[in-house]
Every structure is written in structure tokens, then in C-alpha cells.
Amino acid sequence: MSTLVAVLAYGLADGAILALAALGFVLIYKATSVINFAQGEFLLVGAYMFYTAFVVMGLPLLAAVVVGVVVATIIGVLVERLILRPMIGESPISIIMVTIGLSSLLRAVVQMFYGTSPKSMPKILPTGSVNILGATVPLNRLLVILVAAVVLTAFTIFFRRSRHGIAMRAVADDQQAAMTMGISVRRIFAMAWALAGVSALIAGVLLADISAVDQNLAAFGLLVFPVVILGGLDSVPGTIVGGIIIGLLKQATASYWDPGLATVIPYVVLVLILLVKPYGLFGETRIERV
Amino acid sequence: MSTEPVPAGTVLAGGVPAGAGPAMLTLNNVEVIYDDVILVLRGLSLQVPEGKIVALLGSNGAGKSTTLKAVSGLLPSEHGEVTDGSITFAGQDITRMDAAERVKQGMSLCMEGRHVFEHLTIAENLVAGAYTQKAGASSAEVLDEVYTFFPKLADMRNRVAGYLSGGEQQMLAIGRALMARPKLLMLDEPSLGLAPLLVQEIFGYIQRLNAETGLTVLVIEQNARRALEVADHGYIMEQGRIVLEGPAAELRENPDVKEFYLGLGDEGSRKSYRDVKHYKRRKRWL
Numbered sequence: 001m002s003t004l005v006a007v008l009a010y011g012l013a014d015g016a017i018l019a020l021a022a023l024g025f026v027l028i029y030k031a032t033s034v035i036n037f038a039q040g041e042f043l044l045v046g047a048y049m050f051y052t053a054f055v056v057m058g059l060p061l062l063a064a065v066v067v068g069v070v071v072a073t074i075i076g077v078l079v080e081r082l083i084l085r086p087m088i089g090e091s092p093i094s095i096i097m098v099t100i101g102l103s104s105l106l107r108a109v110v111q112m113f114y115g116t117s118p119k120s121m122p123k124i125l126p127t128g129s130v131n132i133l134g135a136t137v138p139l140n141r142l143l144v145i146l147v148a149a150v151v152l153t154a155f156t157i158f159f160r161r162s163r164h165g166i167a168m169r170a171v172a173d174d175q176q177a178a179m180t181m182g183i184s185v186r187r188i189f190a191m192a193w194a195l196a197g198v199s200a201l202i203a204g205v206l207l208a209d210i211s212a213v214d215q216n217l218a219a220f221g222l223l224v225f226p227v228v229i230l231g232g233l234d235s236v237p238g239t240i241v242g243g244i245i246i247g248l249l250k251q252a253t254a255s256y257w258d259p260g261l262a263t264v265i266p267y268v269v270l271v272l273i274l275l276v277k278p279y280g281l282f283g284e285t286r287i288e289r290v
Numbered sequence: 291m292s293t294e295p296v297p298a299g300t301v302l303a304g305g306v307p308a309g310a311g312p313a314m315l316t317l318n319n320v321e322v323i324y325d326d327v328i329l330v331l332r333g334l335s336l337q338v339p340e341g342k343i344v345a346l347l348g349s350n351g352a353g354k355s356t357t358l359k360a361v362s363g364l365l366p367s368e369h370g371e372v373t374d375g376s377i378t379f380a381g382q383d384i385t386r387m388d389a390a391e392r393v394k395q396g397m398s399l400c401m402e403g404r405h406v407f408e409h410l411t412i413a414e415n416l417v418a419g420a421y422t423q424k425a426g427a428s429s430a431e432v433l434d435e436v437y438t439f440f441p442k443l444a445d446m447r448n449r450v451a452g453y454l455s456g457g458e459q460q461m462l463a464i465g466r467a468l469m470a471r472p473k474l475l476m477l478d479e480p481s482l483g484l485a486p487l488l489v490q491e492i493f494g495y496i497q498r499l500n501a502e503t504g505l506t507v508l509v510i511e512q513n514a515r516r517a518l519e520v521a522d523h524g525y526i527m528e529q530g531r532i533v534l535e536g537p538a539a540e541l542r543e544n545p546d547v548k549e550f551y552l553g554l555g556d557e558g559s560r561k562s563y564r565d566v567k568h569y570k571r572r573k574r575w576l
């Protein structure tokens with residue numbers, strides 16, 4: 001029983017962070033049809049940026065968050081503007097190669113400025129633990145779940161209710177029709193990258209807080225792929241469900257079976273899903289009406 | 291009116307069609323080229339007077355849709371460009387204006403094939419249509435007006451647009467275009483793929499909008515008969531030029547128009563669409 005509770009807490013915390021990281025990926029794919037292989041590096045950059053503001057510059061927590069969000073937005077917009085926009089109309093393979101190049105570039109820049117050794121950052125979330133049904137569960141995992149849930153809910157409301165969120169989904173559906181409504185497709189593209197940057201920043205900071213500020217953050221970001229393949233490349237709810245399933249599966253495998261296997265299992269899921277249900281659990285199929 | 295084909299430019303040199311108010315939209319010798327080589331509009335001129343319904347007719351590939359894309363600024367996204375001539379809207383030269391800015395200036399386009407946002411609900415489609423409007427009381431007011439005008443949309447507001455019938459999608463496309471509070475509504479083949487009864491209904495809406503709110507309308511149609519019944523003025527284009535124009539009532543009686551666009555031969559008998567197409571290939575105005 002206590003193992004189960006622990007698996008749930010750790011698994012949901014991992015899953016929540018994965019969902020946030022995958023959200024950015026899905027936003028970019030949905031709005032701009034770009035498969036962003038640099039999403040993991042966005043986490044890395046986000047965490048280091050926050051580290052710089054919080055530890056190096058010594059800003060108070062809230063100010064550091066604001067700085068992080070602003071810089072993440074700017075990076076997202078710049079990447080769209082300088083790297084992806086000139087690629088509009090190129091083949092998907094070229095665009096994928098460009099994002100792979102971008103991922104190496106971002107990683108190299110981080111190494112250049114910060115080296116490869118882990119940075120120590122004071123913990124933001126309380127480090128105590130609570131006792132739930134006989135299991136000792138670290139408080140920070142529970143708070144990670146809470147923070148991610150709040151952020152994901154905010155994003156969902158944004159897409160369902162706000163004018164800009166609906167415009168983003170409209171562009172994802174039919175760019176030309178969106179243009180006839182006076183929606184600027186370029187601005188929506190920029191917005192998608194900016195939001196991806198922000199969600200990656202939040203994921204990166206949460207992840208760094210429960211692990212460490214180091215290069216492994218990008219490796220964790222690689223798990224975005226099993227998550228989005230499982231949830232469906234273009235589904236926002238799919239990222240949440242996919243993230244949670246992958247997070248839980250990983251922790252359950254590690255606890256009940258074999259920790260080594262746990263690092264492989266997400267990719268086993270990836271292959272299986274591609275074989276059985278290539279659009280994922282929630283992927284949009286084209287609506288056909290005649 | 292003459293039954294002879296009239297070269298573009300001459301008849302139009304005089305300006306606004308007779309008996310009309312000031313022009314809301316003027317195209318003056320517009321030339322459009324796609325991909326730097328494909329010449330589609332070859333000096334097209336037409337005028338849409340304020341408060342009127344104008345029909346733009348012509349066979350497949352004449353360049354009707356291209357004309358509306360040039361007016362709404364959608365050509366750049368299709369590698370097309372206005373290379374000559376000018377487009378004036380409400381007294382302002384908009385030839386090179388950004389598409390979004392044109393919507394703000396008061397024109398809306400309903401594209402050919404409806405193009406509703408398939409995965410969005412009716413309500414969300416309408417919100418997207420109001421993108422250029424500042425959110426708030428006034429846009430809630432427009433939404434109410436659209437729902438009052440199309441009660442069917444109000445009843446189904448939470449339905450996903452992709453699953454609506456063709457007629458419902460067309461209503462939604464028109465309602466969505468109205469959300470931007472246009473002065474000029476442009477419709478590209480609103481009757482495309484609709485059953486006759488629905489065509490009747492859609493044209494009824496267009497006529498009511500014009501009569502009740504004074505909305506200026508530019509409508510493209512293959513269904514020339516219906517279009518000339520509701521329109522005040524008609525233009526007929528072939529291969530990127532206007533070849534004939536006149537008050538709708540006159541065009542309806544024009545023997546050439548009857549033969550080629552209304553499917554009526556000299557003896558007044560209805561010809562099949564295939565026959566008409568066949569004739570069209572053999573004989574063109576220009």
C-alpha cells in the first residue's frame with residue numbers, strides 16, 4: 001500500500017512536469033506544424049535562466065519568475081522569427097533537421113556559459129515530507145503536482161475562452177480562413193513559440209527543484225516524445241493524459257520491477273502506440289464530411 | 291443594352307454604374323500574377339456601389355476567386371501579387387494593405403468552400419470572426435445580432451462545426467464574417483454544393499442583410515440565375531477580364547447570358563449543365 005502511494009506521488013509529479021513540457025511541443029506542432037526536437041533543451045534553458053535570475057543575480061523569487069517568463073517568451077519569439085520563419089515552405093525533414101540543430105546549439109550555449117557541472121540552487125518548494133496512508137511522501141512532489149495542475153488549467157482556459165486562445169486554435173484548423181478574420185498568422189506563430197517557451201520554463205524549474213540544475217534536464221525532456229505520441233501530437237488534453245500515464249508507468253516499473261527497465265519503458269510504449277494507434281489516444285483525425 | 295461583347299475598360303471608364311450611389315469598392319485595371327508567371331487577372335475593373343448587391347459571374351477558372359483574394363489581401367499567402375492597377379475601398383487605396391488591416395477597415399470575405407473552423411464549436415467560430423473587434427459589450431451585441439439573424443446557429447452554438455451540414459456551415463461562415471462588423475461582405479460561391487431549397491434560403495439571408503442593414507454585398511456565383519435575381523448589378527468575367535456588365539435585370543434578358551449562364555437556349559428551353567459547359571468550350575466572349 002505504501003509503495004503504491006509513493007508510486008502515485010512520484011509518478012504524478014513526473015507526469016505533471018512531462019505534461020507541461022509536452023504542452024509546448026503540442027502547441028508548436030498544432031499551430032505551426034513544426035516538430036520541435038529542441039523542446040527538451042527549452043527545459044534546460046528555462047531552468048538555467050531562472051537559476052541566473054534567482055541565484056546569480058539574487059533576485060527575489062517572484063521577480064526571478066517574472067524575469068524567467070519574459071526571457072523565455074523572448075527566446076521563443078526569436079527562435080520563431082530568426083530560425084523557423086525563414087524555413088516556411090521547406091520540407092518537413094529540413095525543418096526537423098533545423099530543430100535538431102537548434103537543440104545542439106542551445107545545449108552548447110548553456111555549457112559555454114555554465115559549464116557541465118551541476119549548479120546548486122536553494123530549494124524553492126518546501127522539502128519536508130508528509131505521511132499519507134503509511135507512506136512518507138515528500139511535500140515538494142505534491143506541490144509540483146499542484147503547480148502543474150494550476151498552470152495546465154490556466155492554459156486550458158486560455159484555449160477555450162480567450163480570444164487569442166481561440167484564434168490560435170482557428171489558425172491550427174485553417175490558416176487561410178483565419179487570415180480572412182483578420183487574424184495575423186505570424187503573430188499566432190510567435191505566440192505559440194512564446195507559450196512553449198514559458199511552459200518549458202515552468203517545467204524546467206519544477207524539475208530542477210526536485211532534481212538538480214544540470215544537463216540531465218534535457219535528457220528528461222526527451223521523454224516528451226513518448227508523451228506526445230501517446231497523447232496525440234496535436235491534442236492538449238492528450239499531453240496531460242499522456243504525461244500522467246508515462247510518469248506513472250515509469251515509477252511503477254522502477255518500484256515493482258526494475259529501475260533499469262524504467263528508463264526504457266516509455267520508448268517501448270512509443271513504439272507500441274505507433275504500431276497500434278499512430279494518431280495517439282486523442283490525436284485529431286481530419287473531419288470528413290461530404 | 292448591347293448584346294455584343296464589350297471589352298473591359300471602355301464601358302467602365304465612366305465610373306460608377308448608372309443610378310448607383312458612391313462606390314464602396316473600386317477595382318481599376320487590376321492585374322494579378324501567381325508564382326511570378328501565371329497571369330490570371332488581366333486588367334480587371336469593377337465597382338461595387340454602397341448599399342448594393344453586385345454579382346460577379348463567370349465560368350470555372352475565369353478568375354473570380356482570385357478577384358476576391360486580391361481585394362481581401364490573401365494573394366501573398368498563395369504566391370500571388372497585384373502587379374498593376376489599384377483597389378480602392380471606402381475612398382482609401384488598399385492595393386498593398388495587409389490582410390488583417392483590411393478586415394479592420396470593414397470588409398469580410400466568406401471563402402469558397404465555407405472554410406469553417408472544423409474543430410471549433412459554432413460559438414468559438416463566431417468569436418474567431420470577431421478577432422479584430424475589441425472584446426466587450428459591443429462584440430456581445432454583434433453576437434446577439436448574429437444569433438437573432440440565424441436562430442439555427444443559436445440553437446446549436448456548442449456543436450462542433452465540422453459536423454454541421456453544408457447549409458449550416460454556410461450560415462456559420464456568413465455569421466462569422468458578420469462578426470467583424472463589415473461594411474462590405476464578399477461571398478465566394480455561397481451556394482456551392484447546396485440543395486436548391488438551401489440555395490434559396492442562403493440568398494434570402496443575403497437579400498435580407500442588404501435590405502435590413504444596408505450591407506454592401508459582392509457575391510460570386512456559378513448559379514447565375516439566382517445571383518441575378520437578388521443582385522442590383524452584375525459583372526460577367528472571362529479569362530481575367532470583365533466582358534459584360536449591367537443592371538441585373540438587363541443581364542437576365544441578355545441572350546448571350548441566357549445561353550451561357552442561365553442555361554436557356556433561343557427557344558427558351560432549359561439546357562443541361564453539360565450542354566452549357568460544352569458550348570462554353572467552343573465559344574467564348576473574348
Ligand SMILES: Nc1ncnc2c1ncn2[C@@H]1O[C@H](COP(=O)(O)OP(=O)(O)OP(=O)(O)O)[C@@H](O)[C@H]1O
Nearest residue numbers: 324328330348349350351352353354355356357368
Ligand atoms: N494559387 C494559385 N497559383 C497558381 N494559379 C492559380 C492559383 N489560384 C488560382 N490559379 C489559377 O488562376 C485561374 C483562376 O482561378 P480562380 O480560382 O480565381 O477561378 P474562379 O473563377 O474562382 O473559378 P471557379 O469557378 O472554379 O472557382 C485558374 O486558372 C487557376 O488555375
Ligand SMILES: [Mg+2]
Nearest residue numbers: 354355356402
Ligand atoms: Mg472560385
